[in-house]
Structure formats: structure tokens, C-alpha cells
Amino acid sequence: MTATGGLLDTAQEMNRFLAEVERRAFRIAQIALRSREDAQDAVQDAMFQLAKRYAARPPVEWVPLFYRILQSRIRDCQRRRKVRNRVLSFFGGQRGEGEDELPDPIASAVDPTARDPSEQVAQADAMEALETALAALPVRQREAFMLRILEGMDVAETARSMGCSEGSVKTHLSRAMHSLRETLGEHWP
Amino acid sequence: MNTPENDDIFARKAREVFLASTASLDSETLARLRTARARAVEAVGVPARWQMRGWRLPAGVAALIAVALLGGFLWMGGAGTTAPASAFSKANSDAPLMMANDNLDMYGDMDFYQWMAAQDQPAAQPSEPVDDSEDDDDDSGVGG
Numbered sequence: 001m002t003a004t005g006g007l008l009d010t011a012q013e014m015n016r017f018l019a020e021v022e023r024r025a026f027r028i029a030q031i032a033l034r035s036r037e038d039a040q041d042a043v044q045d046a047m048f049q050l051a052k053r054y055a056a057r058p059p060v061e062w063v064p065l066f067y068r069i070l071q072s073r074i075r076d077c078q079r080r081r082k083v084r085n086r087v088l089s090f091f092g093g094q095r096g097e098g099e100d101e102l103p104d105p106i107a108s109a110v111d112p113t114a115r116d117p118s119e120q121v122a123q124a125d126a127m128e129a130l131e132t133a134l135a136a137l138p139v140r141q142r143e144a145f146m147l148r149i150l151e152g153m154d155v156a157e158t159a160r161s162m163g164c165s166e167g168s169v170k171t172h173l174s175r176a177m178h179s180l181r182e183t184l185g186e187h188w189p
Numbered sequence: 190m191n192t193p194e195n196d197d198i199f200a201r202k203a204r205e206v207f208l209a210s211t212a213s214l215d216s217e218t219l220a221r222l223r224t225a226r227a228r229a230v231e232a233v234g235v236p237a238r239w240q241m242r243g244w245r246l247p248a249g250v251a252a253l254i255a256v257a258l259l260g261g262f263l264w265m266g267g268a269g270t271t272a273p274a275s276a277f278s279k280a281n282s283d284a285p286l287m288m289a290n291d292n293l294d295m296y297g298d299m300d301f302y303q304w305m306a307a308q309d310q311p312a313a314q315p316s317e318p319v320d321d322s323e324d325d326d327d328d329s330g331v332g333g
Contacts, residue, residue, distance in 0.1 A: 007234050011233040011234065014229070014230055015226065015230045018226045018229060018230070019226060022222045022225075022226060023211040023212075023214060023222070024208075024211050026211075026214065026218060026222060027210055027211050027214075036218060040218060040221045040225070043222065043225060044221070044222075044225035044228075044229075047225050047226055047228075047229035048225070048228060048229045048232055050229065051229035051230060051232045051233045052229075052232040052233075120209070120213070123205075123206050123210070126202075126206045127206045127207065127209070127210045130203060130206060130207070145203075149200045149204055150203065150204055150207045152204065177196050177199065177200070180203075181195070181196075181199055188202070189202055189206055
């Protein structure tokens with residue numbers, strides 16, 4: 001009875017955690033992979049692995065564990081793409097990263113119920129510019145920026161998620177900020 | 190200019206824009222995320238159950254094997270203990286023979302040696318070779 005109750009509590013807590021984090025995780029994966037389908041797959045896998053393997057861990061540890069799994073899935077996907085692109089280029093055809101998917105016109109349409117459509121469009125443009133700039137960064141700098149700034153982790157959590165020291169996180173983040181600000185300019189957004 | 194204050198402002202703006210983008214995800218993506226979450230939450234209980242099975246199953250099998258081995262050992266105990274003992278005693282009876290310094294070929298001519306021993310017996314005892322010697326003498330006289 002106690003074990004079942006504990007399991008139920010853990011499941012409920014896991015559900016709350018994943019519901020709270022899933023949208024940001026998806027967007028982070030999408031920014032890194034430039035593909036909605038691949039991002040959905042990566043997040044789905046990270047959710048499942050976290051719940052299956054680490055549900056018994058204290059919930060405080062779930063954030064870095066989840067993002068560590070997600071970053072691993074993102075890197076796996078990027079490696080598979082590289083191999084696929086090499087094979088395709090060997091046989092004459094080549095498709096770039098993220099080109100396997102055109103944006104869904106309905107999905108990308110502006111929500112008419114939004115309070116201020118012009119503001120939403122401006123934010124969408126700003127996000128698009130940020131995504132483009134992030135795509136040009138080295139992988140580790142991009143990871144540090146997305147986890148520390150976009151996801152809002154502290155330095156220690158970011159370091160655990162990236163599997164590196166806190167000093168490395170600070171270095172990667174500093175370089176990322178410098179590059180992004182140079183790319184986006186003073187008037188962004 | 191990259192000052193800490195400017196970095197903070199830039200970081201705040203970036204996060205604001207990012208969070209706004211998460212609020213406008215398409216319905217298909219949201220449905221997919223909900224489904225993925227539901228599957229993940231279902232998996233929370235799975236490791237615990239399988240972990241229980243994981244140690245209970247081998248432990249049960251190991252106990253069953255141990256009981257079977259013990260039962261088999263006890264059941265076969267009588268024959269198992271006597272057979273080696275009798276085999277050992279049989280082998281043990283040949284041990285002096287094997288360990289002796291004698292020439293083992295001698296045992297192949299055992300009949301001959303028994304006959305030789307019989308020659309050393311007292312003359313009162315009747316024996317074939319005595320008669321044979323007399324015959325030999327007769328034969329030598331005829332021949333002479």
C-alpha cells in the first residue's frame with residue numbers, strides 16, 4: 001500500500017515536472033536540430049528515459065538529468081544526420097541540416113486570439129533571428145546559452161547537464177553571449 | 190559594448206523572446222508532447238515492478254535448483270557413497286601389487302613358479318617329476 005502510494009506520488013510528480021518543462025525542452029531541441037519532428041522524438045525519448053531510469057532519484061536532480069539526456073539525444077541525432085548527409089552526398093544528392101521539413105503554414109500562422117498580433121510577430125522575428133544566430137555557434141557554446149539563459153538553470157545545474165565543470169560553463173557562456181550580441185546587434189530585439 | 194549589465198539585459202530579452210515562442214506551439218506538437226508525457230509517466234512504475242521481478246525470479250530459480258540438487262544428492266546418497274568406496278577398495282587391493290618392485294612379467298608365468306615351488310616340497314610327497322627322472326635314467330641306459 002505504501003509502495004503503491006509512493007509510486008503514485010512519484011508518477012504524479014513526474015507528470016507535473018514534465019508538463020512544466022516540456023515546451024521549453026521542445027523549443028531547445030528544435031533550435032538545436034532545426035526540425036520539429038526530430039525535436040519531438042528527442043524530447044519524447046528524454047522524457048521516457050528520465051521516467052524509466054531516474055524516477056527514484058530526488059526530484060531536485062530531475063532537471064539536470066533530463067537535459068543531460070536531451071542533449072545526448074540531440075547530439076545522437078546530429079551525428080546521424082552527418083552520416084546520412086555523407087552517404088547522400090556520396091550518391092550525388094545532398095540535403096542540409098533541417099531541410100527535411102518545411103514549416104507547416106497552419107502551425108506557423110499567427111494566432112488571431114493573441115492580444116497584440118504585431119507584438120507577437122515582432123517576437124517571432126526576434127526569435128527567428130536568435131535561432132539563426134544560435135545555429136552559427138559552436139555546439140558547446142549553444143548548449144551553455146540555451147540551458148543557462150533560455151532554460152534558466154543555475155551554473156551548477158548547467159554544468160551537470162553538460163557534463164563539464166562550472167568554469168567551462170562560464171567560459172562557453174561568455175563566448176556565446178559575445179558572439180550573439182555581435183551577430184544580433186545593439187537593437188535586437 | 191559587453192558589460193555585465195548589458196549581458197543581463199540581453200539575457201533577459203533572449204529568455205523573454207524564447208518563452209513567448211513556447212507559448213505559441215502548434216496543436217500537433219502539443220498533442221505529441223502530451224502523449225509522450227503520458228507514456229513516460231506510465232513507465233515510472235515499470236522499472237520498480239521489473240526490478241522486483243529482476244531479483245525475485247533468479248532467487249526463486251536458484252532456490253529451486255538448490256532444492257533439486259540437495260534432493261538428488263540425498264536420493265543418490267546410498268549408491269553414490271558405496272560405489273566410490275567399493276571402487277576404491279578394489280583399486281586398493283591391487284595397490285601392493287602395483288607398488289611392489291617386482292617384475293610384473295613374473296605374474297604372467299605364475300603357473301611355472303607354482304610348479305617350481307612344488308619341486309621344493311619333501312620327497313615323500315608323490316610327484317610326477319620323480320617318475321619322470323626314472324624314465325630319464327632308463328632312457329639313458331638304452332641309449333648307452
